[in-house]
Amino acid sequence: MRVDARTKKLTKRLQPGEIAVIDHTDLDRVAAEALVECRPAAVLNAAASVSGRYPNLGPGILIEAGVPLVDDLGPDIMRLHDGQRVAVDLEPDSPGAGSVRLSGKDGVIAQGQVQTSDTIDAAMEAAKEGLAVQLEAFAANTMEYMRGERDLLLNAVGMPAVRTDMNGRHVLVVVRGYSYKEDLKALKPYIREYKPVIIGVDGGADAVLEAGFKPHMIVGDMDSVSDKALTSGAEVVVHAYRDGRAPGLKRVEDLGVEHLVFAATGTSEDIAMLMADEAGAELIVALGTHATLLEFLDKGRAGMSSTFLTRLKVGGRLIDAKGVSRLYRTRISGWQLTLLALAGLVALFVALAATPGGQTLLGLSGAMWDEIVNFFRSLLGIAPKTPPV
Numbered sequence: 001m002r003v004d005a006r007t008k009k010l011t012k013r014l015q016p017g018e019i020a021v022i023d024h025t026d027l028d029r030v031a032a033e034a035l036v037e038c039r040p041a042a043v044l045n046a047a048a049s050v051s052g053r054y055p056n057l058g059p060g061i062l063i064e065a066g067v068p069l070v071d072d073l074g075p076d077i078m079r080l081h082d083g084q085r086v087a088v089d090l091e092p093d094s095p096g097a098g099s100v101r102l103s104g105k106d107g108v109i110a111q112g113q114v115q116t117s118d119t120i121d122a123a124m125e126a127a128k129e130g131l132a133v134q135l136e137a138f139a140a141n142t143m144e145y146m147r148g149e150r151d152l153l154l155n156a157v158g159m160p161a162v163r164t165d166m167n168g169r170h171v172l173v174v175v176r177g178y179s180y181k182e183d184l185k186a187l188k189p190y191i192r193e194y195k196p197v198i199i200g201v202d203g204g205a206d207a208v209l210e211a212g213f214k215p216h217m218i219v220g221d222m223d224s225v226s227d228k229a230l231t232s233g234a235e236v237v238v239h240a241y242r243d244g245r246a247p248g249l250k251r252v253e254d255l256g257v258e259h260l261v262f263a264a265t266g267t268s269e270d271i272a273m274l275m276a277d278e279a280g281a282e283l284i285v286a287l288g289t290h291a292t293l294l295e296f297l298d299k300g301r302a303g304m305s306s307t308f309l310t311r312l313k314v315g316g317r318l319i320d321a322k323g324v325s326r327l328y329r330t331r332i333s334g335w336q337l338t339l340l341a342l343a344g345l346v347a348l349f350v351a352l353a354a355t356p357g358g359q360t361l362l363g364l365s366g367a368m369w370d371e372i373v374n375f376f377r378s379l380l381g382i383a384p385k386t387p388p389v
Contacts, residue, residue: 003080007031008224014038019086023078026051027058030177036061042068042088044100046077049115050123053133059120070098073112080109092116152264152274159278160260164217164235167280170196172287172321173272174204174215176224180288183321184211187287196285199272204288205229219275220268222248230257237261237275239268266306277314284314287321 003021004010008031014020016039023046024031035043049059049071062069068090077100080086085103089096091114098112113119152158172191174184184207191198191213200208202220206229209215215234218225222238230236230252236259240246244263252259264271269289276284311318 032058177288
């Protein structure tokens with residue numbers, strides 16, 4: 001069993017077959033996909049995975065992947081520790097459904113609700129009624145961000161001077177978000193051909209390394225990026241709060257990595273796009289970022305309204321890589337290409353054999369091949385073949 005109030009941290013040490021204990025209200029898609037990748041035996045959530053504010057995507061992803069989810073267990077479940085063994089009743093119709101006990105001991109530690117596809121569907125339908133309220137809050141947060149960051153958005157006031165040259169170049173901003181693996185794989189030919197400047201946003205830098213590339217810049221609060229990425233030689237920009245607080249700054253300083261600090265209200269993906277725009281990027285390709293209203297809400301942060309305004313600011317330079325893997329898939333398999341190549345060789349052989357010049361070329365090629373074979377036979381002590389008389 002692994003316990004952590006922050007799902008992002010828990011998934012870094014969660015092993016297959018272990019039980020994940022989290023405290024995550026409105027479980028979002030990115031967190032759920034990270035949990036599914038770890039293949040846990042079950043997920044125990046101290047909070048409500050669906051609060052009803054909006055139709056969040058995470059619970060359905062867990063259920064669809066066959067990961068049992070016990071919901072709304074309360075704060076007592078967070079008192080458990082890594083390595084403890086517990087017994088969980090996962091039968092929805094049993095009298096003790098959703099109960100959690102320490103293995104070998106009596107007494108229920110916590111009682112929750114075992115979620116099923118039916119309960120999740122019902123909760124999603126009910127949550128749609130909350131979208132209007134969330135939309136109003138989103139609009140209010142957008143105006144608040146506009147008032148607080150208008151100088152940054154309109155005049156680039158406070159923008160740090162970075163050494164990475166992006167002027168007139170393509171810039172790829174990689175966020176470890178929705179479908180990032182599929183989209184990054186689909187963009188490999190583009191990366192090799194255009195050689196864009198690659199900006200990894202926090203854990204997005206590790207995604208770049210895993211794909212076989214190297215980030216030119218890393219932007220974020222440094223809570224999910226690895227030491228390997230931070231010391232890879234990329235330019236590091238630490239995202240700080242407007243009041244100057246930067247929780248990830250000490251970690252970067254302890255590693256001895258040269259860095260800049262950028263204080264801004266928005267998200268790290270926002271400031272990555274704004275820096276690329278200000279540096280004169282010809283094109284900004286956003287991978288794994290948030291693009292729709294439901295994705296903004298599913299992130300579970302009111303501050304996501306900053307991303308909406310950032311996209312308006314960047315405008316026509318911005319292209320979303322999301323869905324590229326669905327839009328473009330090669331329809332020719334490897335074996336089909338092999339057969340095509342063989343067919344081409346056969347056609348070439350037939351064409352050569354039908355002309356006097358081709359017959360002469362084939363005869364010379366055959367003689368040369370015989371010479372090569374006889375050479376290797378002599379090296380092995382085998383008598384060379386002699387032509388019949």
